[in-house]
Amino acid sequence: MSAVVLGVDLGTSAVKVLAVDQSGTVVAEQSVGYDLQQPQPGYSEQRPEDWVTGVTQAIQQLISNDHLNPDDVQGISYSGQMHGLVLLDAAGQVLRPAILWNDTRTTPQCHEIERVLGDKFIEITGNRPLEGFTLPKLLWVKENEPEIWAKAACFVLPKDYVRYRMTGQLAMDYSDATGTVLLDVKTGQWSQTICEQLGIPQRLCPPLMKSVDFAGNLTPKYARAAGLSLTTKVYGGAADNAAGAVGAGILSEDKVMASIGTSGVVLKYEDNPNTNYHGVLQFEDHAFPDKYYSMGVTLAAGYSLSWFKKTFAPDVDFKTMVESAGQSTVGANGLIFTPYIVGERAPYADADIRGSFIGIDGTHQRYDFVRAVLEGIIFSFKDLMQIYEQHGSQFKTVVAIGGGAKSPLWLQIQADIFNHPVVSLENEQGPGMGAAMIAATGLGWFDSMEACAQTFVHYGKVYEPIAAHVAAYQQVDQVYRQVYPQTKGMSAALMAYRRAD
Numbered sequence: 482m483s484a485v486v487l488g489v490d491l492g493t494s495a496v497k498v499l500a501v502d503q504s505g506t507v508v509a510e511q512s513v514g515y516d517l518q519q520p521q522p523g524y525s526e527q528r529p530e531d532w533v534t535g536v537t538q539a540i541q542q543l544i545s546n547d548h549l550n551p552d553d554v555q556g557i558s559y560s561g562q563m564h565g566l567v568l569l570d571a572a573g574q575v576l577r578p579a580i581l582w583n584d585t586r587t588t589p590q591c592h593e594i595e596r597v598l599g600d601k602f603i604e605i606t607g608n609r610p611l612e613g614f615t616l617p618k619l620l621w622v623k624e625n626e627p628e629i630w631a632k633a634a635c636f637v638l639p640k641d642y643v644r645y646r647m648t649g650q651l652a653m654d655y656s657d658a659t660g661t662v663l664l665d666v667k668t669g670q671w672s673q674t675i676c677e678q679l680g681i682p683q684r685l686c687p688p689l690m691k692s693v694d695f696a697g698n699l700t701p702k703y704a705r706a707a708g709l710s711l712t713t714k715v716y717g718g719a720a721d722n723a724a725g726a727v728g729a730g731i732l733s734e735d736k737v738m739a740s741i742g743t744s745g746v747v748l749k750y751e752d753n754p755n756t757n758y759h760g761v762l763q764f765e766d767h768a769f770p771d772k773y774y775s776m777g778v779t780l781a782a783g784y785s786l787s788w789f790k791k792t793f794a795p796d797v798d799f800k801t802m803v804e805s806a807g808q809s810t811v812g813a814n815g816l817i818f819t820p821y822i823v824g825e826r827a828p829y830a831d832a833d834i835r836g837s838f839i840g841i842d843g844t845h846q847r848y849d850f851v852r853a854v855l856e857g858i859i860f861s862f863k864d865l866m867q868i869y870e871q872h873g874s875q876f877k878t879v880v881a882i883g884g885g886a887k888s889p890l891w892l893q894i895q896a897d898i899f900n901h902p903v904v905s906l907e908n909e910q911g912p913g914m915g916a917a918m919i920a921a922t923g924l925g926w927f928d929s930m931e932a933c934a935q936t937f938v939h940y941g942k943v944y945e946p947i948a949a950h951v952a953a954y955q956q957v958d959q960v961y962r963q964v965y966p967q968t969k970g971m972s973a974a975l976m977a978y979r980r981a982d
């Protein structure tokens with residue numbers, strides 16, 4: 482083999498490591514899964530050590546199973562699940578399990594941020610305080626675990642922790658830092674106002690770097706453990722959605738990205754830092770210097786499908802279960818699913834809403850339920866896309882990435898519900914490719930990420946909307962949109978019942 486870079490995509494269900502050569506071809510890939518702990522409703526945690534073990538095992542497998550030559554690995558970079566709080570003590574030891582992006586325990590802390598800072602908060606961060614972000618998690622630990630808080634010396638995000646363990650250097654890149662909602666997006670510095678007003682010591686915030694910045698070499702200990710060479714260079718990396726947008730070639734405002742990972746994301750590149758979605762959509766720094774993106778997040782996209790499979794189809798393999806939806810009809814024979822099974826972030830910021838199947842009929846089969854789940858996730862994306870349409874966005878194409886983009890049927894459902902052409906990538910792993918592109922650009926293989934994208938981004942099949950399906954889905958969408966307002970009160974009452982239990 483010749484020179485390669487490794488793109489480490491630290492997802493919520495698994496870590497995937499791609500080895501990519503100078504032509505942008507994925508020469509090998511390995512994936513290692515890990516668990517999610519949900520000790521109480523609304524809680525979602527992982528052990529940072531599991532991420533490190535997963536990354537190390539995936540790299541070892543690239544070397545032993547795929548015969549990757551460690552001397553060929555010139556650079557490594559990262560794409561990381563966003564917002565997750567990893568608290569470290571002065572010796573760099575993890576103080577508690579990481580509190581993840583889909584953990585919604587922090588509603589009181591979000592209200593407190595709003596009470597203290599009001600509209601100033603959106604002005605500083607470009608975002609509203611929402612449960613998933615890092616700042617409310619810091620406040621939660623401060624209030625609920627004072628003995629841990631007293632030992633905290635620094636906080637980082639998931640991929641930053643992995644990078645720290647590989648290089649011994651603590652840092653956070655800007656694209657992930659905006660997702661903490663502690664960054665002043667205008668100055669590019671940790672916000673003194675937010676820290677002071679909310680009692681977060683600024684010393685807890687790590688040093689900032691650009692995605693393509695050199696972060697260090699591997700420590701001898703890590704190089705030995707993974708079987709890598711000490712000459713391999715490590716680069717900052719990006720938030721998974723920023724990296725996914727890089728890997729999907731979202732470099733202009735005429736393309737939108739639709740990502741189905743554990744979460745679901747509809748994302749648009751933004752040239753103008755003053756674009757204002759009033760906090761309904763997130764506004765983040767891109768992995769490209771001085772560029773931005775906005776996005777809306779469905780908390781349980783791929784997670785809804787995985788939950789359905791685990792609960793109702795444990796005996797069937799994933800692909801077969803997804804393909805069985807082809808036996809149902811457009812609109813799942815009149816069955817609708819709303820994917821709010823862990824609460825929702827956008828367009829409804831509501832930690833207590835829960836999912837529904839509406840219209841269950843005695844004739845429905847399991848394949849109708851599978852289809853309803855696939856469709857309901859995409860209807861939730863459509864809600865987000867309509868926000869862009871209302872803002873006059875003129876995008877033409879949707880680029881689909883993430884585990885959900887493995888299914889041709891689901892890609893066609895996306896085209897039919899969005900009523901836009903949907904293009905897949907040759908390799909569905911947009912974030913891993915984006916991470917590899919960051920390493921390739923950092924190493925100087927290319928002058929810019931834009932130049933790298935011309936060589937590395939390979940589009941696959943285009944799915945065109947089918948007119949009859951578009952019309953049918955428009956009808957079902959009218960019903961789908963009524964489910965949130967009509968189930969909100971019922972969900973809140975059931976959540977109160979569960980909490981009292």
Ligand SMILES: Nc1ncnc2c1ncn2[C@@H]1O[C@H](COP(=O)(O)OP(=O)(O)O)[C@@H](O)[C@H]1O
Nearest residue numbers: 492493494495742743783784786883884885888
């Ligand atoms: N064959 C498949 N067809 C459609 N969706 C799939 C398939 N296999 C996995 N998925 C979905 O992909 C999701 C995982 O996507 P991935 O991008 O790897 O997530 P993450 O980065 O959050 O770990 C799963 O939750 C599952 O619902």
Ligand SMILES: O=C(CO)[C@@H](O)[C@H](O)COP(=O)(O)O
Nearest residue numbers: 492493562563582742743744
């Ligand atoms: O919270 C967000 C974005 O704001 C999520 O998109 C996470 O970044 C997790 O991503 P996946 O594991 O689903 O890729």
